[in-house]
Amino acid sequence: MSLFDWFADRRKGQFVGKVSQETEESDGLWGKCPECSQVVYRKDLQANASVCNSCGHHHRINSEERIALIADQGSFKPLDRNLSPTDPLGFKDRRTYADRLRESQASTGMKDGVVTGLCQIENMPMAMAVMDFRFMGGSMGSVVGEKITRLVERATAQRLPLLIICASGGARMQEGMLSLMQMAKISGALERHREAELLYMPLLTHPTTGGVTASFAMLGDLILAEPKALIGFAGRRVIEQTLREKLPDNFQTAEYLQEHGFVDTIVPRTQLRKTLASLLRLHGCKAKKAAGR
Amino acid sequence: MARRYLLEFEKPLVELEQQIEQIRELARDSEVDVSQQLLQLETLAARRREEIFQALTPAEKIQVARHPHRPSTLDFIQMFCDDWVELHGDRRGGDDQALVGGIGRIGERPVLLIGHQKGRDTKENVARNFGMATPGGYRKALRLMDHADRFRLPILTFIDTPGAYAGLLAEEQGQGEAIAVNLREMFRLRVPVIATVIGEGGSGGALGIGVADRLLMFEHSVYTVASPEACASILWRDAAKAPEAAAALKITGPDLLSLGVVDEVLPEPAGGNNWAPLQAGEVLREAIERHLDELRGLSINQLRESRYRKFRAMGRVLDPSSSETGLPA
Numbered sequence: 001m002s003l004f005d006w007f008a009d010r011r012k013g014q015f016v017g018k019v020s021q022e023t024e025e026s027d028g029l030w031g032k033c034p035e036c037s038q039v040v041y042r043k044d045l046q047a048n049a050s051v052c053n054s055c056g057h058h059h060r061i062n063s064e065e066r067i068a069l070i071a072d073q074g075s076f077k078p079l080d081r082n083l084s085p086t087d088p089l090g091f092k093d094r095r096t097y098a099d100r101l102r103e104s105q106a107s108t109g110m111k112d113g114v115v116t117g118l119c120q121i122e123n124m125p126m127a128m129a130v131m132d133f134r135f136m137g138g139s140m141g142s143v144v145g146e147k148i149t150r151l152v153e154r155a156t157a158q159r160l161p162l163l164i165i166c167a168s169g170g171a172r173m174q175e176g177m178l179s180l181m182q183m184a185k186i187s188g189a190l191e192r193h194r195e196a197e198l199l200y201m202p203l204l205t206h207p208t209t210g211g212v213t214a215s216f217a218m219l220g221d222l223i224l225a226e227p228k229a230l231i232g233f234a235g236r237r238v239i240e241q242t243l244r245e246k247l248p249d250n251f252q253t254a255e256y257l258q259e260h261g262f263v264d265t266i267v268p269r270t271q272l273r274k275t276l277a278s279l280l281r282l283h284g285c286k287a288k289k290a291a292g293r
Numbered sequence: 294m295a296r297r298y299l300l301e302f303e304k305p306l307v308e309l310e311q312q313i314e315q316i317r318e319l320a321r322d323s324e325v326d327v328s329q330q331l332l333q334l335e336t337l338a339a340r341r342r343e344e345i346f347q348a349l350t351p352a353e354k355i356q357v358a359r360h361p362h363r364p365s366t367l368d369f370i371q372m373f374c375d376d377w378v379e380l381h382g383d384r385r386g387g388d389d390q391a392l393v394g395g396i397g398r399i400g401e402r403p404v405l406l407i408g409h410q411k412g413r414d415t416k417e418n419v420a421r422n423f424g425m426a427t428p429g430g431y432r433k434a435l436r437l438m439d440h441a442d443r444f445r446l447p448i449l450t451f452i453d454t455p456g457a458y459a460g461l462l463a464e465e466q467g468q469g470e471a472i473a474v475n476l477r478e479m480f481r482l483r484v485p486v487i488a489t490v491i492g493e494g495g496s497g498g499a500l501g502i503g504v505a506d507r508l509l510m511f512e513h514s515v516y517t518v519a520s521p522e523a524c525a526s527i528l529w530r531d532a533a534k535a536p537e538a539a540a541a542l543k544i545t546g547p548d549l550l551s552l553g554v555v556d557e558v559l560p561e562p563a564g565g566n567n568w569a570p571l572q573a574g575e576v577l578r579e580a581i582e583r584h585l586d587e588l589r590g591l592s593i594n595q596l597r598e599s600r601y602r603k604f605r606a607m608g609r610v611l612d613p614s615s616s617e618t619g620l621p622a
């Protein structure tokens with residue numbers, strides 16, 4: 001289970017793949033890049049899509065920042081904003097699920113871990129879902145599954161291309177089998193979108209693992225990824241345990257997946273909007289004169 | 294039963310069984326009539342076994358589900374399938390032994406059967422990779438399902454895996470992609486699909502052959518989003534808390550029936566399917582034929598639509614706009 005890595009590293013106070021801590025502590029004008037240790041002016045970092053100017057490290061950004069980077073300004077219209085999670089199993093480990101939910105909701109201001117909506121890129125309409133890793137490690141429970149499914153269904157009905165920005169440790173254990181079944185539910189909706197000959201592109205960001213990798217992350221007509229993003233099915237630790245041999249240095253990176261044929265193209269974040277617009281145009285998407293509904 | 298593989302909670306039965314065995318031996322060597330005593334003891338043993346198996350905790354059910362003598366996919370196929378021909382290979386350079394398939398006949402009906410295959414002992418398990426399929430296994434399954442779709446054979450899948458194989462080669466060959474494509478493509482199938490959890494259903498590796506019109510589960514089978522061991526070490530930070538995790542995750546048939554994940558829980562003989570495999574085979578064959586009969590009347594469109602609706606309804610959310618919880622509008 002790849003969520004294991006996430007929890008394990010959180011315990012040690014660091015994160016797999018060295019995601020910046022300083023972007024999460026929001027105060028201070030200056031921060032240090034965790035990859036190259038360069039001291040950076042926060043405003044400069046933000047102006048460069050949170051990509052380090054000196055080493056190209058992609059700092060973690062939240063769903064709101066994602067949307068701002070991709071969608072035409074003011075074009076994003078959120079959907080199903082009020083869907084919120086329940087606690088169907090009455091789950092309790094060392095803490096209750098209800099408690100963990102409240103904490104994530106308070107710290108992110110979100111009801112659950114995904115934002116969905118309609119937007120435009122260079123005036124071309126598109127449906128978009130953005131997972132937010134801050135919310136319980138981007139784990140997929142009923143709300144994430146339901147919101148994405150509704151979005152895919154809407155995209156099919158309105159004949160829209162679809163972008164899903166993945167960032168997830170996998171299925172949310174606290175909702176048990178209902179979480180696992182979201183994988184099937186979303187895949188079923190994607191089958192209909194595909195049958196309607198519409199374009200679906202997942203963008204795999206750091207990290208995309210477990211049940212998300214084994215469903216919609218790998219079902220794109222075209223699969224995009226951010227540089228160096230961790231992408232995999234099983235957790236590195238689990239594999240090392242079963243294998244007892246050294247894994248390649250770039251194991252489960254976006255580059256490794258591209259090498260093995262599972263990623264179409266790796267897109268630096270600074271090029272993302274432009275690349276998406278090109279791909280949409282190349283697939284016959286047309287710009288709208290007036291703003292969409 | 295000569296030498297049995299005993300589970301911890303079965304130990305109270307051992308003494309009774311030994312007594313029965315002793316009396317039998319005694320009777321063999323002498324002329325004394327012990328049939329009354331034997332009957333009494335056997336009734337008592339049967340009742341105790343029933344009591345024990347009716348009160349199994351989720352963690353104990355996992356042990357039954359993983360019992361080395363629990364009937365496997367190929368066992369069931371042997372039991373109720375005629376004209377069975379095993380079909381091999383993913384047509385991409387491999388033939389995964391952990392996921393088997395083929396065509397055969399149940400009663401009058403030709404069907405495609407696929408399932409995870411575990412071994413009964415260490416040697417067999419090494420050959421079968423403990424029932425953990427590789428990407429090639431899932432691709433082989435899809436190839437066979439496509440074949441069934443072309444020739445209009447109903448598809449029966451048997452789920453019995455601790456999970457999809459986690460390894461370097463599996464990642465390199467796209468374990469995630471292989472499972473994902475199966476999930477999507479199974480929604481397209483124009484033939485009835487019945488999946489049965491015959492042992493353990495481990496996460497995505499189980500679901501990879503689990504998108505079905507009917508999902509059945511044996512009484513002591515389990516179906517989990519993550520293994521209780523992994524869940525315990527992540528959420529409890531202590532793998533020893535696996536029994537607590539097993540209970541919290543709601544992995545048993547009755548739990549999953551009430552969550553709307555499973556359609557029917559198939560009863561097992563007291564002692565579990567390993568105790569009376571033929572009886573288990575009869576229960577499963579009856580259920581499969583009954584569900585196939587029910588599905589036979591549906592057109593292709595109705596079949597696909599109802600399969601879609603079935604999964605579409607899974608999950609629980611709070612939706613203020615529809616003032617309903619659970620089902621989507």
Ligand SMILES: [Zn+2]
Nearest residue numbers: 033036052055
């Ligand atoms: Zn840097």
